[in-house]
Amino acid sequence: MPLPDRFADVDQLEDALSSPSPALVQALRRVPGDLLVLGVGGKMGPTLARMARRADPDRRVIGVARFSQPGLREDLQRHGIECIEADLLSREALAGLPDAPNVVFMAGRKFGSTGSEWLTWAMNAHVPALVAERYARARIVAFSTACVYPFVDAAGPGAPESQPPTAPAGEYANSCVARERLFQHFSHQQRTPGRLLRLSYAIDMRYGVLHDVARKVLAREPIDLAMGHANIIWQGEANDWALRALAHCDTPTSPLNLSGPKVAIRAVAQGLGRRLGIAPVLTGAEARTAWLVDCAEAFRLFGLPQVSLETMLDWTADWAARGGASLNKPTHYEARDGKY
Numbered sequence: 001m002p003l004p005d006r007f008a009d010v011d012q013l014e015d016a017l018s019s020p021s022p023a024l025v026q027a028l029r030r031v032p033g034d035l036l037v038l039g040v041g042g043k044m045g046p047t048l049a050r051m052a053r054r055a056d057p058d059r060r061v062i063g064v065a066r067f068s069q070p071g072l073r074e075d076l077q078r079h080g081i082e083c084i085e086a087d088l089l090s091r092e093a094l095a096g097l098p099d100a101p102n103v104v105f106m107a108g109r110k111f112g113s114t115g116s117e118w119l120t121w122a123m124n125a126h127v128p129a130l131v132a133e134r135y136a137r138a139r140i141v142a143f144s145t146a147c148v149y150p151f152v153d154a155a156g157p158g159a160p161e162s163q164p165p166t167a168p169a170g171e172y173a174n175s176c177v178a179r180e181r182l183f184q185h186f187s188h189q190q191r192t193p194g195r196l197l198r199l200s201y202a203i204d205m206r207y208g209v210l211h212d213v214a215r216k217v218l219a220r221e222p223i224d225l226a227m228g229h230a231n232i233i234w235q236g237e238a239n240d241w242a243l244r245a246l247a248h249c250d251t252p253t254s255p256l257n258l259s260g261p262k263v264a265i266r267a268v269a270q271g272l273g274r275r276l277g278i279a280p281v282l283t284g285a286e287a288r289t290a291w292l293v294d295c296a297e298a299f300r301l302f303g304l305p306q307v308s309l310e311t312m313l314d315w316t317a318d319w320a321a322r323g324g325a326s327l328n329k330p331t332h333y334e335a336r337d338g339k340y
Contacts, residue, residue, distance in 0.1 A: 003311060006318045010325055013205055017047040017236045020055035023302070024240050027247040028052070031139060034060040035246075036100035038088060038131060039107030040081075041065030041072055043327065044143075044202060048104065048239040050079045055243070064088070064097060088127045094134045102246055103135050105142040108179070110172055117171045125178035132186030139193050139249045141242060142183050146200035146231065146259070147173040151289035151336075154229045158262060158292035161198075161255045170339050180255065187252040194253030195245045200293050201259065202235040203312050205319040207327045210312055213265065214272050214320040217280045223269050227334045228286025231259035231293050234307035241302045248301055257293040260305040265333075268313070275317035287336070 007013040037049045040063030053061045062082045067073045073083045086093040088107050109123040128142065148165035152158060165177045180196050187194055201209050209232055216223050241258055248256075269280040 003307065005314070007205060007315060007324075010206075014047055014050070017204065017239065018050035018054060019236060020051050020243075021240050024051070024055045024244050027244040028056045028059070031102055031246045033101035034062060034098065035102045035104065036097070036135075036138075037061065037063045037104045037106060039065060039105065040076070040083075041067055041069060042106055042108075043204065043207060043329065044235060044239060045106050046072065046076060047235065048106070048242060049076060049081045051236075051239045052243055053080045062098060062100065088131065089122060091130060094130055097134070099137075100135070101138050103131070103138045103140045104242065104246075105131055105140055107131075108143065108176075117175075120172060121175045121178065124172075124175035125182055128179045128182040129186065132183055132190070132192065136186065136190040136192050139246055140183065140187075140253065141195045141197060141245045141249070142179070142253075143242070144180055144196045144198045144255070145173070145176050146198050146257070146291050146293045148177050148180060148198060149291065149293065152292055154286065154288055154290045154292065156292075157296075158231065158257075158294040160294040161257055161297060169337055183253055191251055192253065193249035193251040195249055196253055196255040197242055197245060197258045198255055198293060199238060199258045200231040200291070201233070201331065201333065202238040203232050203316075204235045205315060206325050207329050207331070208232070208235075209265075209331055209333045210268060210272070210316040211320070211326065212330050212333065213268050213280075214276070214316050215326070217269060217272050217276055217278050218320055220278070220281055222281045222283040223265070224334045225266055225282055225284045226287050227290055227336055228265050229262045229290045229292060230265065230333055231262050231295065232309075232312070233258070233260035233305055234312060237305050237307060241298060244302055256298060256301075257295045258298055259293055259295050261295075262292050263309055268309075271310075271313045272317050272320075275313060276321055
């Protein structure tokens with residue numbers, strides 16, 4: 001699908017975010033059978049499920065969530081996705097879900113972790129164990145995070161998959177290491193094929209690193225440069241690559257960094273400032289380290305990202321200047337203490 005110059009509204013945005021590539025259509029032919037999306041109600045879940053359905057209209061795509069967001073279930077059903085309301089912390093609820101040979105695991109908890117760490121660990125470690133037991137015979141592509149890595153040299157290529165996920169900051173990051181370890185344990189024990197997608201900052205006009213910086217530029221708020229770099233990727237490509245990973249599962253499951261090239265927060269702020277006609281208020285200096293990932297393996301499997309930083313900056317500035325919709329869910333990309 002050709003890229004637009006701008007997004008007129010949420011409908012056009014979500015259409016672009018759910019548009020499958022020809023490569024995805026081909027990849028899904030190698031992994032036949034129903035597709036179950038666990039945690040479909042999150043930021044990426046709805047457009048990922050729609051993309052899977054568009055890539056293979058004859059495939060049964062099932063989205064599972066609590067569906068606390070008004071209208072989400074009805075919207076997904078309009079796009080041909082079967083919806084099941086379930087609490088993934090319940091063994092009984094999981095037992096009642098349909099069998100499926102393909103599972104995309106998107107459930108988890110990040111924001112609000114401080115103060116209710118017990119729930120964060122339950123969602124990020126206990127639920128994966130329950131799901132891994134329930135779907136031992138499926139391919140499981142599970143979303144993880146770049147936060148499992150320690151900070152690395154900001155001048156380098158980023159952490160490769162071979163970098164042990166040691167000494168991450170904060171309870172959230174540690175619970176995400178636990179999530180990976182539980183999926184790995186059951187994959188070794190049950191020979192379940194899978195991939196652990198260490199995603200770094202998908203970009204949607206309604207949230208993401210660029211959205212956060214644009215809002216600060218518009219509000220003339222200071223932009224802290226201490227976390228001076230980040231990896232970002234257009235969410236449409238992140239959706240596409242995550243679904244294509246079903247055709248690249250390993251037994252036992254293995255990690256895969258999923259993002260685009262690193263960007264400098266200073267350059268992002270200045271680029272958005274030029275487009276918005278506002279000089280950004282920059283504070284602090286770039287630390288020598290950051291949470292960065294080396295995505296060479298993803299690029300080998302899926303090719304280089306096709307949506308450039310310049311295009312995403314154009315889209316973000318236009319959306320922000322017009323007061324486009326926001327999910328009001330800051331990424332807190334600037335946090336260096338792991339507290340969310």
